[in-house]
Amino acid sequence: MNTMQDFGFGTQIRKSPYFDATVRWGAQGFSVYNHMYIPRDFGDPEQNFWNLVNAAILCDVAVERQVEITGPDAARFVQMLTPRDLSKMAVGQCKYVLITNAEGGILNDPILLKLAENQFWLSLADSDILLWAQGVAVHSGMQVSISEPDVSPLQLQGPKSGEIMQALFGDEILDLRYYWFRELELDGIPLVVSRTGWSSELGYEIYLRDSAYGDALWERIMAVGVAFGLKPGHTSSIRRIEGGMLSYHADADIHTNPFELGLDRLVSLDMEADFIGKFALQRIRDNGITRKQVGLIIDGDALPGPNTSFWNVSHDGNTVGQVTSAVYSPRLKKNIALAMVAVEAAELGTNLQVFTHTGETTATVVERPFFDPRKSLAATGAADAAQVSA
Numbered sequence: 001m002n003t004m005q006d007f008g009f010g011t012q013i014r015k016s017p018y019f020d021a022t023v024r025w026g027a028q029g030f031s032v033y034n035h036m037y038i039p040r041d042f043g044d045p046e047q048n049f050w051n052l053v054n055a056a057i058l059c060d061v062a063v064e065r066q067v068e069i070t071g072p073d074a075a076r077f078v079q080m081l082t083p084r085d086l087s088k089m090a091v092g093q094c095k096y097v098l099i100t101n102a103e104g105g106i107l108n109d110p111i112l113l114k115l116a117e118n119q120f121w122l123s124l125a126d127s128d129i130l131l132w133a134q135g136v137a138v139h140s141g142m143q144v145s146i147s148e149p150d151v152s153p154l155q156l157q158g159p160k161s162g163e164i165m166q167a168l169f170g171d172e173i174l175d176l177r178y179y180w181f182r183e184l185e186l187d188g189i190p191l192v193v194s195r196t197g198w199s200s201e202l203g204y205e206i207y208l209r210d211s212a213y214g215d216a217l218w219e220r221i222m223a224v225g226v227a228f229g230l231k232p233g234h235t236s237s238i239r240r241i242e243g244g245m246l247s248y249h250a251d252a253d254i255h256t257n258p259f260e261l262g263l264d265r266l267v268s269l270d271m272e273a274d275f276i277g278k279f280a281l282q283r284i285r286d287n288g289i290t291r292k293q294v295g296l297i298i299d300g301d302a303l304p305g306p307n308t309s310f311w312n313v314s315h316d317g318n319t320v321g322q323v324t325s326a327v328y329s330p331r332l333k334k335n336i337a338l339a340m341v342a343v344e345a346a347e348l349g350t351n352l353q354v355f356t357h358t359g360e361t362t363a364t365v366v367e368r369p370f371f372d373p374r375k376s377l378a379a380t381g382a383a384d385a386a387q388v389s390a
Contacts (some may be wrong), residue, residue, distance in 0.1 A: 013037060016062030017152050017214020025222065025232040033063040033126045039234050045305065046330050048231075049238040052199060053331070056158030057233030058221055061198070061205070062214075066151040067110075067122040067130045073142035074118040080140070080275050081122075081133065082112070083258065085268035089114050094179045094194050097122075098258055098266050099129055100277035104284055105254040106261075107132060109246055111196055111205075113181055123153065123205075125248035136276070150211050151192075155235070156221065157203030159377070160228040165204055167224050169193070176204075178379045187220060189213045198235050200243030200369070201377050237306045241327050241336055244295065244369030251293065251324045251338050257284055260340065261293045291321060292346040295368030298335035298354055300361040302328040307357070313341055314353045320345040323354055329370065336370045337363070 014036040016022075022039045029041030039060050042048055051057050069078055079086050082097040089095060091114050099108040099122075111123040122129060133146045156164060165173045168186060173193070176182060181194035190209040197203030208217055222230060246252050246261065258267050258281070269282050296313075303326060311323040321341030329336050337354075345352060350365040367373065 016060055017208065017211035018060040018062060018154065018218045021215050021218035022060050022232065027232070034065050034124060036063045036065070038063045042231075042233050045236070045238065048233045049236045049330065051229075051231040051233055052158045052201060052236050052239055054159070055229030055231070056156060056160040056164060056225060057231050058218070058225065059155040059157065059233055059235055060218075061155050061235065062152035063126070064123050064153045065130070066149055066207075067124065067133055068147050068149045069120045069122070069133065069144055070118055071142070071144040072118060073144050074120055076273075077137065077140060077142045077144045078112065078120050079273045081136070083267040083269070083275050083277065083281060085271045085273070086112070087271070087273070091116055092180055092182065094181055094196055096179075096266070098263065099132070100258070100275070100281065101254065102277055102280060104257045104277040104280035106248075106252045106256050106258065107254060109248060109252065111194075113192070113194065115183075115192075121149075121151070127248060150209065152208045152211055152214060154206045154208070154217070154221070155197045155199070155203060156206060156225075157197045157199040157201050159202055160225075160230065161201075161203050164221070164225045164228050164230060165193075167228075168221065186217070189217055197378070198245060199239050199378070200245060200372060200375060201239065202380055203378065237325070237327050238329055241325050241338060242329055242332070242369065242371040243375070244338065247325060251340075256340075257281065257289070259284055259289050260291055290343060291340055292343050293338060293340050293368075294346050295366045295370060296323065296326075296337040296339050296352070296354070296363040297366050298323075298326060298337055298356070298361060298363045300335065300356075303335050303356075304328075307337075309357070311357075312355045313339055313345075313363070314355070315341075315345040315350065320352070326356075332370060338368065341365075
C-alpha cells in the first residue's frame with residue numbers, strides 16, 4: 001500500500017497516497033496522526049482559514065484510517081462498540097459516534113459509515129481502534145471480520161465545495177444530504193463520497209478506495225477547483241474551535257466521558273442493546289458529573305497560534321481545570337478556547353483566570369460553538385449554497 005518509514009523498535013510511519021502531491025502544492029510541515037504523516041502547514045494558518053470560509057480548501061486526511069467491520073454479526077458488533085443507538089441507521093448513512101471503554105471513557109470519536117447491512121467503516125480520529133475492535137471480537141462470540149481497507153480520505157471543504165463537486169460529478173451530487181454518502185467513480189477511480197467534514201462548513205469527504213490513484217485524484221480535483229478559488233490546505237484549528245469541534249487527545253481522551261462534553265445525545269442508555277461502558281455511563285448519569293467542557297473568551301492580545309500545551313484555569317484562587325484548545329479567531333476578533341472545568345466554575349458568565357504561555361490573564365465562560373451554533377453552513381444543501389453564491 002503506502003510507503004513506510006521505519007524508526008526502529010517496530011515503529012513505522014506511513015506516507016499517504018497524496019504525500020507527493022501535497023509537497024508539490026506547497027505543504028511545508030507534517031505531523032504524525034494514526035501512524036501516518038498529515039500535512040499541517042501550507043503557510044499562513046490565518047490565510048488557510050480565510051481560504052476555507054471564503055472559497056474552499058482540499059485537505060489530505062488519509063490519516064483518518066478506516067476500520068472495516070463485516071460479517072453476519074457486523075451490525076450487532078458495531079452497536080456493542082458505541083453508546084449511540086444505531087437501530088435505525090440506513091445503508092448510505094453516516095453517524096458521528098463515540099467509542100467507549102468499560103469505564104465510559106472515550107477511546108475515539110469517529111464517523112461511522114454503513115455501506116451494506118453487514119458492512120461498516122469507522123473513519124477514525126487518532127487512536128488504535130483497529131486493535132481495540134479486533135481484541136473485543138476475540139471473545140465476543142460474534143461472526144465478524146475486522147480489517148483496515150485500502151481507503152484514504154480527502155476533505156473538500158468550504159462554501160464553494162458544492163460547485164466544485166458539481167463540476168466533478170454532475171448535478172446529481174447536489175442531492176447528497178448532510179451525513180449521507182454515495183459510492184461513485186471519477187475517471188474510473190473508485191470512491192465513496194460523503195457530506196461530512198471537520199470544518200463546520202459546507203463540505204465533502206472523498207474516500208479513495210485504491211491508493212494507486214492518490215496522485216491522480218488530488219490533481220484532478222485541484223485542476224477543476226482552481227477556477228472556483230480552491231486552494232490546498234490543512235484542517236483549520238481556527239474554524240474547528242469556532243465550531244466547537246473536538247480534537248481527540250486535546251479535548252477528549254480515555255479519561256473523558258460523553259456527559260462531560262455535553263454529548264448526551266450520543267448516549268442511549270435505555271435501548272435494549274448492550275454496549276461496552278453501559279453500566280459505567282448509567283452510573284455517571286445517575287451520580288452527575290464533576291467537570292464540564294465550556295467555551296471561553298480569553299482576554300489579552302491576539303494569540304500567535306494554537307496552544308501547544310494545556311493551560312491551567314483557576315477560580316477564586318483555586319485551580320478548577322484546563323484550557324484544552326485555544327486560538328485567536330480573526331473573524332470574531334477574539335481569543336476563543338475550549339476548556340474542561342469543575343461544574344461549579346462552568347456557569348455562563350463566570351470570570352476565570354487562565355495561565356497562558358505568556359502569563360496570567362482573565363477569561364469568561366460563554367456558549368459554544370462560538371460561530372454558527374446550529375451548523376447551518378455545514379447542513380445547507382450544496383444546491384442551496386450554489387444558488388446563494390450565484
